[in-house]
Amino acid sequence: MGSQSDWPTMKRAAELLDELGISYEARIVSAHRTPDRLWSYGKDAAGRGLKAIIAGAGGAAHLPGMMASKTRIPVIGVPIQTRALSGVDSLYSIVQMPRGYPVATMAIGEAGAANAALMAAGILGITDPALAERLDSWRAALSASIPEEPQDD
Ligand code: RP5
Numbered sequence: 001m002g003s004q005s006d007w008p009t010m011k012r013a014a015e016l017l018d019e020l021g022i023s024y025e026a027r028i029v030s031a032h033r034t035p036d037r038l039w040s041y042g043k044d045a046a047g048r049g050l051k052a053i054i055a056g057a058g059g060a061a062h063l064p065g066m067m068a069s070k071t072r073i074p075v076i077g078v079p080i081q082t083r084a085l086s087g088v089d090s091l092y093s094i095v096q097m098p099r100g101y102p103v104a105t106m107a108i109g110e111a112g113a114a115n116a117a118l119m120a121a122g123i124l125g126i127t128d129p130a131l132a133e134r135l136d137s138w139r140a141a142l143s144a145s146i147p148e149e150p151q152d153d
Contacts, residue, residue: 002030002057006080010056012110013078016117020134022124031062038063042070052120055103056113058082061093064103074104074123076116081109 001010010026017024029038045053050073055064058080068075079090087108095105104119106112118135125132 001026001028001055002061002063002080003033004028006056006058009080009110009113010054010078012113013054013056013117016114017120020117020121020131020138022117022121022131029063029067031057031066032060038066039070042067045071045073052076052123054078054113054116054120056080056116057094058087058090059084059093061090064094064105065097065101068097068101068103075102076119077103077105078112078116079105079108 001007007026014024014026027041028034029041031038052074053067053071054076055067056078057063059082061077061079064075064077077094079087079094081087082089091105091108094103097103106115106119118138121131121135125135
């Protein structure tokens, strides 16, 4: 993520990764404030065996796109909801990548962070049958939790 202030949102991704038994590291890597850290993180990602990168950033959200320019590892972008522009700024900054350097862009905010973890699980599940099974169970449990009819409070 681009900042400590992104963590309350990105925690939603971390919680789901925990739930699905996927190991991960959570790091602050800012495209603007720590560009050298971004460069080495992206440069070393494939060699370190990372399989997916979830990149959350807000405002002029250059982290996911710059990360995608430094590594072929799939980058999943999470637009952080900003106070000034409600996260539309983050969304537009992340989603409009030029041909050649894609970022799989999620919804703005906490739903996007949770979905980023599920997207990563889906990617990793292609070659990890045990994880694929855990993801299927998670999805079935969510589906089963939805009532057929609305309840009064
Ligand atoms: C972005 O700037 C970060 O991803 C964060 O969403 C936003 C604001 O950062 P802070 O000023 O709260 O550290 O780079």
